[in-house]
Amino acid sequence: MSVTCLITALPSEARPLITHFGMRSFAHPHLKMHASDTMVLLQCGVGKLNAAVATATMLNSCPTVSSIINVGIAGSDQPLGETLIAHHVQDEASAQQWFPHLPSVRKLPKLTSVRVLSVDTPANDYKQHTAFDMEAAGIFAAATKVLDLAFIHSLKVVSDNKQINIEAITAESVHASIQCAIPAIEQLRDALPFDALPSTATTDALAEAVQARIHYTETEKHALVQLLNRHRALLKTLPSETELVQLESAKAIRHQLTKTIDQAHVEY
């Protein structure tokens, strides 16, 4: 099952999302997390270091998380309350950068894309086509170790600009801003390209079932998945679990699968 993780920095950013998506508190020894059936929310704290550490810990604890959407407020030259999506995330201090692979414009209408510059302290020199935040770079640094750039995104709601300065931000205004972003979060989640990934669920399930009953080394596990994928590709079917398990050893299963694959007919 594909689980999307929303990552916010502040409790006031998290609250409207927890309410809207019907999440409940999720007991984790080190992280502030909430969860529903298809989503989790991580409140990572302020700053890129907190963001990176919390993201890495979350990905380690929740292996079913297959996409991340960072949601938060940001300063920008864009109108107040506008939701923006990052086409470029950059850490101001190190200049390290990421380019999320965005879904098509058609799937995200009316969502302006900008560069998100992660700064170490709040900034107010509102540059063109740029939003300032303090977490996105940390989240991307950690998440790209595990996930593909098509599944890590950052949505920012403009909380301050040249007209309304940073001191005017309150918990209430943050809450209201994040509520404005909810339709964009839903659109983005629906637009994530899970359908472009290969479907390996049946092969993986069979491999796991066999490995639960027969001893496999890590190398053999990898070889089994490869052989099952080749079997399915060439013969358009998979052997049954019973058929494999009765061979009683990883080696015997490997020999049998190899023999079947060698004899497969390929016609166009």
Add this chain to the structure above:
Amino acid sequence: MDTIYIENEVLTHPRTIAMLKRFPNARQVPIERYTDVFNAPAQNFRIQKSNPALILANKHGNRVLPTPADYHIGGKNNYYFSHMLNCIYDCRYCFLQGMYRSANYVVFVNYEDFFHDIETTISTHSSPSWYFSGYDCDSLALEPMTHFIDECIDAFSHMPNGNLEIRTKSTQIRNLLSRPAIDNCVIAYSLSPEKIATQEEHKTPSVSKRIEALKSLQAHGWKIGLRFDPILKADNFESLYSELFDQVFSHLEIQSIHSVSLGPFRLPKPFFKKMIRLYPESSLLAANMHKRGNMLSYDEQSEQALLSFCETQLLKRIKPAQYFPCVSVS
């Protein structure tokens, strides 16, 4: 095209401006170097293939490179150049899937630098040398947008000591038919049996459309080439390839075909490993492969059977002088 990355260096280049005009709704993202996006880690070629972005860039150096040893059509000095990286087609056997991290299209807009480097390379040889386009991309597929080949032919018309091969599967030949053919250019089509093309060469024009394009080009006076590369293994390969050769040669004027080449399916091992991870359901990639040096290919016996059958069939139809195998066939 939904997202276009543009190197700051080419933001105001006339070709950049012209290409951007074609995609008024695309997000425009300024970047420093195309490699920042194209070579970044954590990208998935298969996912990007479903919605590729365009990257407009300047190619600095290494614009004209020597071809691999077997990549030639009779010339002694052979080079390739790529005004574009990646291809709009999605052929399951294509090495680009294994070579690049990204499926985004890179278009280098500094065409004049390519032509200058080709001219310089030509001048280093006393005899005519060959220049192959379509190694890291399809030469013609994005021609309506780039107009590169049009300008390239203009350049080669002033470089008689250089021979140009334009390799393609595209039927975008309107510009080629609206100008006179030049003597030092071969338009070469990659061809596979129709049933293989349907299953493995996604988003490409049908083989019959490619043959129609070849026929039109030949009638217009262009030298044409046929590239049967890669030859793919199947239990029914004899009937598949016999039908293909019948189909191709019954439509073309055989004597005036410039060159016919034949190549086995082969891939560098790291590319192959990456490709089976991307496409675990592909029967083409699930076939038994054998390691020879750094390359993976069919076992030698199968490969020779495939190539020798095709060679025999081809040499029944064409003269040996027209034939250029990419490996030795025993």
